[in-house]
Amino acid sequence: MWMAETADVTIIGGGPVGLFGLYCAGLNCLNARLLERLDQVGGQLEHLYPEKPIYDVGGFPHITGRELVARLKEQAFQYSSEVLTGVTAHTLDSTSDIHRIHTNRGVFETRVVIITAGIGEFIPRRMMNPAIDQFEGRGLYYVVNRLSDFNNCRVLVVGGGDSAADWAMAIADRAQHVSVIHRRSTFQCHEDSLRKLENNPRVSLMPNRVLRAVGGDDRVREAWLQDAAGDPLAVPLEVDAIIIAIGLLPGTGIFSQWGLDMDGNEIRVTSSMRTNRPGIFAAGDIATYPGKVKLIAAGFGEVATAVEAAQSYLSDRFRG
Numbered sequence: 485m486w487m488a489e490t491a492d493v494t495i496i497g498g499g500p501v502g503l504f505g506l507y508c509a510g511l512n513c514l515n516a517r518l519l520e521r522l523d524q525v526g527g528q529l530e531h532l533y534p535e536k537p538i539y540d541v542g543g544f545p546h547i548t549g550r551e552l553v554a555r556l557k558e559q560a561f562q563y564s565s566e567v568l569t570g571v572t573a574h575t576l577d578s579t580s581d582i583h584r585i586h587t588n589r590g591v592f593e594t595r596v597v598i599i600t601a602g603i604g605e606f607i608p609r610r611m612m613n614p615a616i617d618q619f620e621g622r623g624l625y626y627v628v629n630r631l632s633d634f635n636n637c638r639v640l641v642v643g644g645g646d647s648a649a650d651w652a653m654a655i656a657d658r659a660q661h662v663s664v665i666h667r668r669s670t671f672q673c674h675e676d677s678l679r680k681l682e683n684n685p686r687v688s689l690m691p692n693r694v695l696r697a698v699g700g701d702d703r704v705r706e707a708w709l710q711d712a713a714g715d716p717l718a719v720p721l722e723v724d725a726i727i728i729a730i731g732l733l734p735g736t737g738i739f740s741q742w743g744l745d746m747d748g749n750e751i752r753v754t755s756s757m758r759t760n761r762p763g764i765f766a767a768g769d770i771a772t773y774p775g776k777v778k779l780i781a782a783g784f785g786e787v788a789t790a791v792e793a794a795q796s797y798l799s800d801r802f803r804g
């Protein structure tokens with residue numbers, strides 16, 4: 485069986501948090517390796533919202549997902565760490581000092597593991613209504629790769645959280661009009677986003693509305709809505725595009741088979757990002773603790789803490 489050289493630190497997951505972790509490892513002169521299951525690093529930013537603006541990362545009043553990934557790569561890749569894409573971590577076996585990560589491309593030995601696998605796979609939560617989902621690729625979007633698709637369009641955004649609000653803001657300037665529906669009576673996005681949307685004449689916020697059906701031919705033409713009581717509205721909304729932003733399905737849960745203390749699909753960590761297993765740390769969306777917020781900025785702090793804790797662990801254990 486092929487086996488790579490033993491690394492000090494192996495980071496599982498090349499999203500923003502894993503990339504920043506790789507930089508932190510380099511800064512600490514650790515021999516680091518990063519494993520990413522997809523063929524490109526960048527995580528949710530690269531694969532789910534490359535063109536969406538991000539407003540809440542320190543030092544960047546405004547930056548797109550793809551631009552932030554480019555900056556993170558520039559920062560991380562200044563050190564001679566090993567970055568392997570197309571490598572999925574499956575199982576783990578450990579001795580007291582060494583962890584062996586079994587992947588689709590062989591076994592990787594390491595003294596420390598930092599898990600930054602985010603939400604695992606990026607599977608958008610679907611409407612689960614074949615009559616609606618049949619329009620995917622014909623004006624109905626679960627993933628938005630190009631904002632220009634919405635130029636001069638009448639767009640319906642379905643969802644009431646931060647993603648829905650972010651999409652509405654991102655396309656409002658280029659679309660003819662944006663309607664945002666949410667099944668609840670109040671939107672759950674950031675207060676500032678809500679104010680901006682409320683004050684934008686091109687945006688209509690419609691709480692207590694559910695997407696019941698979609699009409700169209702070669703593409704989406706109209707959206708049939710119903711109210712909170714389930715009563716259909718008499719007139720459809722004329723639309724050219726519909727963005728469904730009702731969340732992502734939770735990760736695959738492989739890490740529950742690694743002997744880690746889990747809370748659902750998330751890994752419980754201490755304030756130094758240690759898991760219940762020695763030499764295994766977690767950070768970013770996959771890590772949980774009281775008061776956790778799933779934000780890029782929070783993940784950056786967590787992984788910096790994890791690398792510092794990993795450094796202490798390595799010094800205590802291996803460097804006397």
Ligand SMILES: Cc1cc2nc3c(=O)[nH]c(=O)nc-3n(C[C@H](O)[C@H](O)[C@H](O)COP(=O)(O)OP(=O)(O)OC[C@H]3O[C@@H](n4cnc5c(N)ncnc54)[C@H](O)[C@@H]3O)c2cc1C
Binds near residue numbers: 497572601783
């Ligand atoms: C539409 C949308 C908009 C958002 N907007 C914002 C925003 O404006 N501001 C903000 O702060 N946050 C935003 N977020 C949330 C933000 O994207 C996440 O908090 C962030 O991506 C978490 O980073 P991560 O590195 O922990 O995980 P991820 O970005 O999920 O990256 C994890 C990586 O690990 C890889 N991986 C998973 N399992 C394995 C495995 N077994 N082996 C190897 N690799 C594996 C994945 O392929 C992925 O590349 C948004 C999210 C969405 C969906």
